[in-house]
Amino acid sequence: MEPSQVTEQSDFTAYFTPIDPPDGADATYEYFRPSGAVVSVWSPKIQHGGPPTGLLVRAMERAVDPSDGQEFSRVTMEILGAIGLGVNRVRAVVPRPGRQISQVSAELEVQQDDGTYRLVARATAWRLKSCDSSSVQRLPRTPLDLTPDRLEQHIGFPEVNGIEVPWGRVGFIGTVTVCGQPSRVGGLAAIWIKPNLPLVAGEHTSPLASAFTVIDVANGVGTPLDPMTWSWMNTDTTVHLIKQPAGDWVGIDSNMAAGATGYAASFADLYDVTGFLGRSAQTSLLSRQG
Template sequence: MESCYYVPIDAPDAKDAVDDGFEYFQPTEGTQSVWASTMQHGGPPSGLMMRSLLRCDPSPDQQFTRVTTEILGPIGLGVNRIRAQVLRPGKQISLVGTDLEVRMPDGTYRLAARSMGWRLRTADTADIVEEPEQLTPVPADLETVIGVTDSDELGVDWGTIGFIGTIESATVEGRTGDTPAVWVRPAIPLVGGEDISDLESIFTVIDIANGLGTRLRTDQWTWMNTDTTVHLTRIPQGPWVGIDADMTQGPQGFGATFADLHDTTGFIGRSAQTVMLSRR
């Protein structure tokens, strides 16, 4: 197993080494996609962009409440660079965006993914809390494995290489459809030499919801997502996220995956993904 998803590096060319706000990273084999060995799974780049959003002019009085990640093309395994900026400043509401670019063979960079996060000011609303029932049992009371358990029941051959081989999981009974819910967390750091934060951990693995919520077989279909939107209802606690997902297939070659999200203390929000369906 790899020791991390991304290794921080210096800009590869002198002309890139200007103070332009970019951070540079070398992806490891732990980021590899389940769909092709030449590109990254959507999870680690989503975690890296969440890290970028969190570090961009942080405000102790605001928290991220909605984050949308757009995958604009294959995210290659060459040098990645990332930069964030505040797009809409404000004391109560702000919008932060971050771009992830991939270095091409000729030394230029191609925009491969983008995340946009809304931050809202926090306040005490504990007296009006209404949320779905907590997902149980929690990982501390379950046997966990590397990869995803019950893969035959999920209809997915997840394997143990690349990204799926770097996550820890435990399966429980689902509530949103007829597929299991899965507790999952990264088993390795996001960036070498750093501790992963709770939000970084959760956003690194939420992308797999479309795989967890499907009843299709990988030898017959593919169901690649082009985006992931997460709406949070409170600040997540801990590295584990419980993903209770269900994918709906439409009649014109596309569908959507919706998932309830939990941490080990309760419900934290929902995610949605657009899915492109292709017959093998």
């Protein structure tokens, strides 16, 4: 692994800044310039998966009628290629409208050196009609034992699996606040995490987009691997929700199942400060360093 080298998080005011469409560009997209706050720990030339996921969720939220009584129930984000640091553009559509069930999707493209755009990520979400089902509510987990206000908070992940890492406050990881407590699913620890920057400059980030900006870290939180020997780059994130997130904090209690042939799967219980939120699943490519 070659850690990214970026300046401290205080030098950034947001993950993305909106810009006007470049001359001749397709105006049906929204255009953004990513800041150094999005940079991945795996390479200084690519983005961490979190901020692009948040940007896709933001686009999907903006593509639907918020008064239609439906809520986001499942979101899948797939990384189709390296998400570079050039101009990013996003567009969302509703391929399956409906009064009770609908589907919305979004695509993210990155401008290449020759000025063309390459598709690098895609998200799809199902939205379901909400109603009062409190009489049959069933939660598989009680709330996490400790809330963020009762735990020591710090920036990033200076240690992973008990090992000090040089990239623990690099790029995106250096822009999140984290606090930990014992895992209940056999992982190394459960964490509370929140982004410290707005997703888009000049905007308030919705709780849903904020949550999806940080949920991507679940594959790293639950890894049993030596971070100085192995890397684990995920290709996708799928989240099933039983309610909409509330507040900035997301609790992640994750555990990785590592196979014998070079890939792994991470599964996490998710929480907000009011209780159980849902579950996530990710696949990761395992690579030995050096």
